[in-house]
Amino acid sequence: MALPAGPGLAAAHRHGPVPFSRCVRYLAFLWNLLFLLLGLLTLAVGVWGLLTKSSLPGGDRGAPLGSDPMLLFVLVGLVASAVSLAGCLGALRASPCLLRFFLGALLVFGGLELLGGLLLLLLRRRLRDALQDLLLLCLLRYQEDPDLQFLVDEVQRSLQCCSLESYRDWESNLYFNCSSPGVQACGVPASCCRQPLQGGSVPNAQCGLGALALGPAAAAALLHTGGCGAAMAAGLRGQAGAIAAGAVTLLLLEAVGALMALRVLGDITAGRVWQ
Known part of the structure; x- marks a missing residue:
């Protein structure tokens, strides 16, 4: 049963x-x-x-965390x-x-x-x-x-550009302004240089010094003079699908x-x- x-x-x-x-x-x-x-x-x-x-020794501890x-x-x-x-x-x-x-x-x-x-x-x-x-x-x-x-x-460095609209925009930076008393006066960051290695194996951090005092032709031979704003916009349009x-x-x-x-x-x- x-x-x-x-x-x-x-x-x-x-x-x-x-x-x-x-x-x-x-x-x-x-x-x-x-x-x-x-x-x-x-x-x-x-x-x-x-x-x-x-x-970091020169870190900005006073910057707001936000x-x-x-x-x-x-x-x-x-x-x-x-x-x-x-x-x-x-x-x-x-x-x-x-x-x-x-x-x-x-x-x-x-x-x-x-x-x-x-x-x-x-x-x-x-x-x-x-x-x-x-x-x-x-x-x-x-x-x-x-x-x-x-x-x-x-x-x-990746977009091969310099500053926002032109390499001359770095004049608005207090340290790169030509009236600044520092060693960076009239300069731009090394990431703006066309050949930051300059034939060596280590990037030359001083390759952009004095670039703002050069003429347009000499600056164009040394730097990527185009601004990053247009390059970023073009890059975003190209990567829209991704x-x-x-x-x-x-x-x-x-x-x-x-x-x-x-x-x-x-x-x-x-x-x-x-x-």
């Missing part, structure tokens, strides 16, 4: 296979663990940058780590509260990314003007902030994480996953 099925067996037959739910649960955990590690790496880079700059570019790495790393940690623990511990927090954060991020894309399309000219103002600020504070100095040098593809890829990655979290949350609600 067959015994009646107990409530546990009936629930198992009613709610479906548990192994698949467990597989999705652990896959969601590993997915969020990867982004947790990336977030912690970004946070470590930001903290390292802040500590390194503050320990204007430090490395602070962006710290904030992005903190937010990404917190959200990914919630996703990891929510999937591992089968916590509906953490999973709902994770899903809500992804929804907010996706909305902000879509809003940013729309603003980028609608306010292209204003954003271009804001980018030029930011670059001008970087030129004025070139010697005061090592992060801004590194950023300006990388932009000028930027759009990167944004879509990021949204797809967030959507995959959200779908796995929704599946785990649904399994918890249906009783296929126990806390």
Whole structure:
């Protein structure tokens, strides 16, 4: 005589296979663990940058923290780590509260990314003007902030340009102005030079000294005299497809994480996953 099925067996037959739910649960955990590690790496880079700059002998300790570019790495790393940690623990511990927090954060991020894309399309000219103002600020504070100095040098070196509109814009910098009493007077950064190595293996940091006192032809033979504003605009137009593809890829990655979290949350609600 067959015994009646107990409530546990009936629930198992009613709610479906548990192994698949467990597989999705652990896959969601590993997915969020990867982004947790990336977030912690970004946070470590930001903290390292802040500590390194503050320990430099000539570091600008009096600069406001809110204007430090490395602070962006710290904030992005903190937010990404917190959200990914919630996703990891929510999937591992089968916590509906953490999973709902994770899903809500992804929804907010996706909305902000879509809003940013729309603003980028609608306010292209204003954003271009804001980018030029930011670059001008970087030129004025070139010697005061090592992060801004590194950023300006990388932009000028990679785009083969000098200053904002023309190499003459460096006259607005207090240290490069020809009326300055320092050794950098009438000069430009070495990243403006056409051949910074000058036949050697080590870049010559003084190759731009006195360049503002030269005539246009002599300066053009020594420097990249074109401004970085037009070069950056052309570069952004050329990389528009890659930027759009990167944004879509990021949204797809967030959507995959959200779908796995929704599946785990649904399994918890249906009783296929126990806390």
